[in-house]
Amino acid sequence: MEPIIEVRNLTKVFLSRGRKITAVNDISFDVFKGEIFGMIGPNGAGKSTTFSMLTTLIKPTNGSIKVAGFDVEKEDDRIRPIIGIVPQKLSLYPDLTGRENLELMGKLYDVPKKLMEERIDYYLRLVDLEAHADRFTGGFSGGMKQRLSVICAVLHDPEIIFWDEPTTGLDPQTRQAIWRLAKKFNGEGKTLIFTTHYMEEADNLCDRVAVMNLGKMVALDEPASLKEKSGSANLEEAFIHLTGEEVRD
Ligand SMILES: Nc1ncnc2c1ncn2[C@@H]1O[C@H](COP(=O)(O)OP(=O)(O)OP(=O)(O)O)[C@@H](O)[C@H]1O
Numbered sequence: 001m002e003p004i005i006e007v008r009n010l011t012k013v014f015l016s017r018g019r020k021i022t023a024v025n026d027i028s029f030d031v032f033k034g035e036i037f038g039m040i041g042p043n044g045a046g047k048s049t050t051f052s053m054l055t056t057l058i059k060p061t062n063g064s065i066k067v068a069g070f071d072v073e074k075e076d077d078r079i080r081p082i083i084g085i086v087p088q089k090l091s092l093y094p095d096l097t098g099r100e101n102l103e104l105m106g107k108l109y110d111v112p113k114k115l116m117e118e119r120i121d122y123y124l125r126l127v128d129l130e131a132h133a134d135r136f137t138g139g140f141s142g143g144m145k146q147r148l149s150v151i152c153a154v155l156h157d158p159e160i161i162f163w164d165e166p167t168t169g170l171d172p173q174t175r176q177a178i179w180r181l182a183k184k185f186n187g188e189g190k191t192l193i194f195t196t197h198y199m200e201e202a203d204n205l206c207d208r209v210a211v212m213n214l215g216k217m218v219a220l221d222e223p224a225s226l227k228e229k230s231g232s233a234n235l236e237e238a239f240i241h242l243t244g245e246e247v248r249d
């Protein structure tokens with residue numbers, strides 16, 4: 001297995017009103033090229049903070065990260081073009097239409113105009129948003145925003161997709177549509193890293209799952225092994241066993 005992301009002794013300490021918060025506490029792991037890698041853990045476990053560091057948005061306090069062999073701090077400009085990010089708090093412009101949001105993203109990533117228009121049309125069809133492309137996104141439903149956001153993230157054809165809570169609050173049908181998309185991207189050879197609070201989703205979708213709790217990575221394995229090692233019938237039980245937490249949405 002070839003690692004595409006290498007994380008070593010990663011730590012992030014925030015200073016908030018004079019208090020130190022260790023959001024990520026000395027974690028090390030690899031993500032392999034072409035896998036679907038899931039991160040689970042209770043609220044505040046450090047999942048999004050880890051994502052922010054992996055995607056060059058915030059600097060680690062300690063430790064190192066390499067993405068496709070590039071150092072996140074010294075070579076962040078080499079990393080940005082090959083990753084796509086769908087953040088937990090979606091960053092669409094509500095006063096722009098769906099298509100305008102996409103065009104803005106395509107321009108930011110320097111996608112050539114003709115290619116960009118082709119991809120926009122293709123993806124809008126793929127996620128069933130063609131009919132809504134010329135509406136302001138401020139009026140979109142949660143599922144529509146999520147689907148549009150992932151197209152924004154893949155317009156420049158990234159190798160790695162970071163998707164923070166893709167299905168939170170979505171209806172079962174839209175969640176399934178998101179899973180199909182994730183599998184499609186992965187089938188094209190893209191590496192996918194996502195977080196979720198839905199254990200069943202992590203179990204079904206992921207090649208490997210990392211369990212985070214209080215800034216630590218308390219386990220990392222294939223879903224079947226996580227269940228087996230903790231003697232659990234399902235991932236939800238394994239999760240409670242590993243974190244001592246109830247599953248929360
Ligand atoms: N910018 C910040 N300043 C101060 N503290 C922060 C900041 N960002 C995150 N934190 C704190 O770091 C910890 C980890 O937060 P993080 O958002 O990474 O958790 P999470 O696992 O993504 O949680 P959730 O499941 O709720 O999204 C929390 O205690 C949070 O309050």
Ligand SMILES: [Mg+2]
Nearest residue numbers: 047048049088
């Ligand atoms: Mg989060």
